[in-house]
Amino acid sequence: MQEYQIKRGYTKDLAKSMVQGLRDQFGLEPEVTADGHYIVAYGALHRLEVWSGAGGKTLVVDTEANRDAGDEAIIDTNRRFRNYLQQVTGYTAKERAKKAQQALKGSE
Secondary structure, eight states: OEEEEOOTTSSTTHHHHHHHHHHHHHOOOOEEOTTSOEEEEETTEEEEEEEEEGGGTEEEEEEEEOTTOOHHHHHHHHHHHHHHHHHHHOOOHHHHHHHHHHHHHHHO
């Protein structure tokens, strides 16, 4: 499970943004659970589950990999997943990595 900070301005309508991102990047309509989690299965992921955390200021992601996926499926899924994270959080992969490092330094 991973938690990502969300850029200011992107937190408004986070639930709508999470669902639209899944539609845009994976072309799937997510399953919605009673506790507000959104779940899809695509390519190299048996399960991609997302929900809002920390009072709607973070995106929480839990994944389960498909170990039988081929290289093409893995590459495609990773690209779509990175694009999804950027669409919902507003941060690029490089910015997310920097934020994660800052969070680790702050917790030491």
